[in-house]
Amino acid sequence: MRTRLLSGIAAGTLALVTLAAVPANAADPAKLSVLHGVPGLTVDVWVNGERTLDDFTPGSLAGPLDLPAGTYTVAITAADAADASSPAIGPVDLALEAGKNYTAVAHLDAAAAPTATLFTNDISTTAAGEGRLTVRHVAAAPGVDVLAGTSPVITNLTNPNEQVLNLPAGTVSASVTATGTTTPALLGPADVPIVEGTSTIVYAWGNATASPSTLALATQTIAGLHSNPSGVNAGQVGLVSDGGSSAWTFAIAGLVAAGLVGLAFARRPATQRG
Template sequence: MLAVTVAGLSGLLAIPARAAGNGQVFVVQGLPGRTVDISVDGRTVAQGVKATEVAGPFTVTAGQRKITARDAGKVVIERMVSVGAGSNLDVVIHRPVAPTAPPVITTYVNKLAAVPTDKAALRVAHDAAVGPADIRVNGKVLFANVANGESLDVVVPAGKYSVDIVPAGASSPVVLGPLALPVRAGYLTRVFAVGDPNVKTMTVAVATLRLGSTGTGKPDQVNTGTGGQAADLMDRGSSSAPLVALLIAGALLALVMVRKVVRR
């Protein structure tokens, strides 16, 4: 099992203020076996970036920006990427499905919307040299038929999850994992599967971003009994509000009726 600890996550980063007309860029190094230098518009911004490391954030002017990666002075890849004003962007350098083909760049816009205080945002991106895959969380397929260069986002309760990747529609072979992934409340955790399973270089790059929070979170205790029904209602959130209101109204009505009987 490949364990990913909190200490190993690339930067529990607070979101910095952004000037109008600028964007924030992270560069994810998804080429196992290489160490590269990164430049933006010809200006070197990071040197000696190893596989699975996440460089940044770099503040850049919105528009078309040229991202270049060099290994020992030789250009590995050079591409233009579009950066929106006020955006926060992951630029991933990785292999396409064909492992012998030249590297590619895929960009993902980070969604920085606030989450409930007991929840976390999670993105899993498929940037490995393998065909469409299913991503399983705690043994169940959460993201199905994800192609190279695609990603999916979900808001989940904070906690530790077991994540593995298998070919789409199959239960084996497991091409990555299972890995223990801690997902921290109030953060966006970004997971990038990179490498080539045929040469046993499959691994992940992981990074986090601090988000805002909404609400007051779920109570630590609900002192209404020992059954699972109350916890189930709490987990459903606002969708169960009408049912909760109905139960409370029913309980109050029953109490009124009991008092009437007692008075008689």
């Protein structure tokens, strides 16, 4: 995948990095990551008329890119388009504030139409011994429940919404089911690490109505959210302490059923969350 720096903005890199938590001020950049959650299509992403991501494949997560606060026009085109004049999604204007952390997601809405959503990531300090779990529904699927073991911890989560939980550090065996059910699992079960001082963001993306289903999970983590240690909680919602690392990483979890369905893009406005 080829990335290009945006002209006229601070240099940024689309790579794995390690970050130190610092207070936000007017000089701090905004951080923007991009997730491609439309199955079966490879696209290019344009920012302010410049191709920023080339041949961006489904399930890929890029970023974060450091950007000065401001409004950026983003368009998504078919791969290798000559320019952004005929976007498949957008153009949409993303208003980014200094010191905040965002993820822009190209995905399907509940009716399987392509759209885009800008999420604001919660980077507030976590309590000692705790991590943060955010679950985002960006799939062509009805409302879902998220189970820890066999117990629902999130109920009736609908596209394009999210729910945030602060949990003791450990590992949760999570699965996604249709609202009000415990079986069959639409996704999972999968072990999700809850790392002290780290925000783990899990995206359910793809299309539940495709044959076969293209539902999958993508996971983004943001570290450096520690508070001063003053005690550790444990034993809630089926978690087992594992003392995980606080390194900042991106990972894409592959829980994709075999096969992808070809989908045609249609223009949709972006929504903003957070």
